[in-house]
Amino acid sequence: MFASLTDSGVLLVFALVLPVSGMLLALLTGGRHARTVTLLILLANVVVVGGIVGGIWQTGQAVNYHLGGWSPPLGIELRADGLSGAMMAVTALVSLAAGLYAPPSFRFPKSQENRESRMSFVFWYLLSATVAAMNLVFLAQDLFTLYVALELVAFAGVPMVALSGSANTLLAALRYLIFALIGSIFYLLGAVLLYGLHGTLDISLLAGLVEPGPSLWLILAFMTVGLAAKTALFPLHIWLPPAHAGAPPAASALLSALVVKASFFLVIRLWFDLVPGLPAPSASQVLGAMGAGAILFGGVLALRQARLKLLIAYSTIAQLGYLFLAFPLAFGMGVETDGALTGGMFQAMAHAFAKASMFMAAGLIAEAIGHDRIADLGGLGRVLPVTCLAFGIAALSLIGVPPTGGFVAKWLLLEAAAISGQWWWAVLLILGGFLAGGYMFRVIMPALARDVTPPTLIAPVSRFREAVVLALALAALALGLFPEAPTELLALGRPQSLEILSP
Numbered sequence: 001m002f003a004s005l006t007d008s009g010v011l012l013v014f015a016l017v018l019p020v021s022g023m024l025l026a027l028l029t030g031g032r033h034a035r036t037v038t039l040l041i042l043l044a045n046v047v048v049v050g051g052i053v054g055g056i057w058q059t060g061q062a063v064n065y066h067l068g069g070w071s072p073p074l075g076i077e078l079r080a081d082g083l084s085g086a087m088m089a090v091t092a093l094v095s096l097a098a099g100l101y102a103p104p105s106f107r108f109p110k111s112q113e114n115r116e117s118r119m120s121f122v123f124w125y126l127l128s129a130t131v132a133a134m135n136l137v138f139l140a141q142d143l144f145t146l147y148v149a150l151e152l153v154a155f156a157g158v159p160m161v162a163l164s165g166s167a168n169t170l171l172a173a174l175r176y177l178i179f180a181l182i183g184s185i186f187y188l189l190g191a192v193l194l195y196g197l198h199g200t201l202d203i204s205l206l207a208g209l210v211e212p213g214p215s216l217w218l219i220l221a222f223m224t225v226g227l228a229a230k231t232a233l234f235p236l237h238i239w240l241p242p243a244h245a246g247a248p249p250a251a252s253a254l255l256s257a258l259v260v261k262a263s264f265f266l267v268i269r270l271w272f273d274l275v276p277g278l279p280a281p282s283a284s285q286v287l288g289a290m291g292a293g294a295i296l297f298g299g300v301l302a303l304r305q306a307r308l309k310l311l312i313a314y315s316t317i318a319q320l321g322y323l324f325l326a327f328p329l330a331f332g333m334g335v336e337t338d339g340a341l342t343g344g345m346f347q348a349m350a351h352a353f354a355k356a357s358m359f360m361a362a363g364l365i366a367e368a369i370g371h372d373r374i375a376d377l378g379g380l381g382r383v384l385p386v387t388c389l390a391f392g393i394a395a396l397s398l399i400g401v402p403p404t405g406g407f408v409a410k411w412l413l414l415e416a417a418a419i420s421g422q423w424w425w426a427v428l429l430i431l432g433g434f435l436a437g438g439y440m441f442r443v444i445m446p447a448l449a450r451d452v453t454p455p456t457l458i459a460p461v462s463r464f465r466e467a468v469v470l471a472l473a474l475a476a477l478a479l480g481l482f483p484e485a486p487t488e489l490l491a492l493g494r495p496q497s498l499e500i501l502s503p
Contacts, residue, residue, distance in 0.1 A: 009065040011051045012078040012139055015088065018045050019132035026125050034124035035103060041128055042096045045135075049092040053085040053489070062493030064141075072202035077141040081493030083345060084138040086486060087265060090352045091134045093475065094257050099127060101360050101468045102250035119163050123251065129156040130254055137262045143191040143201040146266055150187065150230065154180035157259040160251040161243045172242035179229050179239045183263070186226030190219040203274050210275055217283070223270060224287070230263035233324060234294035237317045241301075244313040249363025252309065253356035256316045261348050264323050271327060272341060281331065288328030292428050294321030299435030303442070308362045308372035311439055316355060318432065319398060322347045322413065325425055329416040339419070343412030345490050346483070350405030350476050354394035357472035361391040364465060369455040379454030380447040386466040388447050393473035395440035397480070400433045405479025 022041030026034040055063045062081040071077070080088070106120035133152035140146045158180065162173035195201050198209045210216055225236075232240035240260070244252050271284075298318030305311040326344030364387050365380065366372045381388040397406035410429055417426040446452070479486060 009055075009063050009078075011048050011055070012063065012065045012080055013067075014048045015045065015052065015135045015139065016078075016132060018048060019128045019135065022128035023125055023132070026121070026128065034121050035106070038124040038128050039096075039099050042092070042099045042131065045131060046092045046096055049085075049088045052080050053089055056080060056082060056085045056492050057489065060492055072142065072205055073200040076145055077202065077204075078139045079141045080139055082489045082491055083265075083268065083494070085492075086345065086349060086489050087261065088135060088138050090349050091131065091138075091258055094352055094356045094472070095127065095131050095134075095254065097356060097360075097468050097472050098250045098253050099124075101253075101363075101465050102127075102248075104462060104465065105248055105250060105363070119165070122159060123163060123248070126156050126160050126251075127254070130160075130259065134258055134262055137265060141203055143194065143203065143206075146269075147184065147188055147191060150262060150266070151184060153259055153262045154184070154230070157255055160255060161247045163248055163251060164246070166246075168242065169246040172239070172246045175239040176243045179232075179236065183226040183229035186222045186229070187266075188226075190221075190223035190226070193219045193222070203269060207274055207276070216275070220270065220275065220283070224267060227263040227267045227270075228290065231260050231267070231320060231323075232317060233290050233320060234297050234317065235290070237294065237298070240317060241310060241313040244316060244359075245307070245309040249309075249360050249366075252313075252359040252363075256313070256359060257352040257356040260316070260320060261352065264320070264348065267324075268326075268341070268344070272330075281328075284327040284331040287324045288425065291321040291324030291327075292425075294318060294324070295428060295432040296435070299432060299439065302439040303435070305439075306374060308365065308374055308377070308443065309359070311374065311443070312355070312358050312362060315358075315398060315436070315439065318436065319347070319351050319355070322351075322409070322429075322432065325413055325429070326416075329413060329420055329422060329425060339412045340416040342487055342490050343409050343416060346405060346412060346479065346486065347409035349486065350397050350409050350479050353472050353476035353479070354397040354404075354406065357390050357394040357469050357476070358398075360465070360469045360472070361387050361394070364461055364469065367459055368457050368461045370458045374443055374446075376455060377443060378446040378449050378452035382450070382454045383457055384461060384466075386463075386470055387461065388444075390466070390470040390473040391447075392444050393470075393477055395444060397473075397476040399436040399440055400429075403477070403480040405476045405483075408480045408483045 018041055022038055025037045029037060052063060062079055064077055064079040067076045106123045133149055133156055136149035137153065140149055158173050158177045161176055162169050191201060194206060198206055200206060229236040244256050247255060295318050298314050302311050302314035302318060305314060323344050326340045329340035362372055365384065368384060397404035400406045400410040414426050414429055
């Protein structure tokens, strides 16, 4: 069924060991070497993830590894299918981009007593921790290991919010921590109930044991609500805007592009792998309704923001809503459409590249002109053309304009809506696109205006950092220009979809 203990399987272990080694080396070598160690680890992680994706692509099957040679349920299995490989690749590239972008914001001053030095070390340490935790989320195959991975993601993400040490960011971090812990309690409660009923937490084994009934629906409800809180799905979203807007730009990029995707990925595992033939139409419609609320609520509030980083943060709420439309479009009418899952995952990938680019671009803008007030960005394109170009490409992807990755994602979801006969979701997708266009063009059109005096630059902008921001935006564009390879990868190593699901 799966690839045996091959070189690609061993690489799964390296994907976890490398970033953890980076954390330990940063502690051993001291703060001033943390940046160098972390960047080397991030480069090595790209190579390792490339080997894993290559193994999946070459064999057309999932790659697995049994830790200690013990098979489940006695041992722990690491497993990477196409979904895991794609998200690990996105994580590797975005985290490397964040590492290349971050140094000017996290320099080490001469005095080791300076608070800035401590903040700089903590960022590089947390960057390695985030990569390690994300890789574990994508590779773990049992629900308890996934719980541990989720906690590691939260414990890396929360301190990133509070890096500046201001009162507002500390409050935002505390609110984020509370929601993360509440979500963990609900998720862990569901996992405990599953173990009590079936004596195992391995997803593959549970898939053959679970049966529809009130207990299963209660367990799924607990776990899904907990994961929705961690994902900031409407109406459990209130922690996200201040957390993402208050963090430093590189940290905001990681939080919005990657961290919130970890819990969403687990929802995918629960619904599509643990109980692929069992979800009821009513349950999936509830998830869709929450996604619809996120699209509308996040879009409307993004339109009302006066600061660029807050606009981008509220946009994250709206864009996360599209991810959850995959569930009603896949299961809502009792017919599973492959395009729904592919569209949701495409949205996750395109959003990661585009949103990382936008947060980093916003950071460059604030550094260059001293603020991020949207009303005072008129003519910005004349003084920061590359940054505005990157922001514009990323914005077009979020809106869903062809030929970007965001367009491919929304087109696949529209196709799934047509195939399943759920026209109301198609209307929502179109309306969400108009809202995204509204709040994005609030920034783009004034920035491109030629009849206004451009803002004065108070600090030079690094061309290298602009290149990093532009590369991320072009990655979102490349997903739309060359969608065949990612689409094929997402399907590798996964069971063939059933045309008709069990009632």
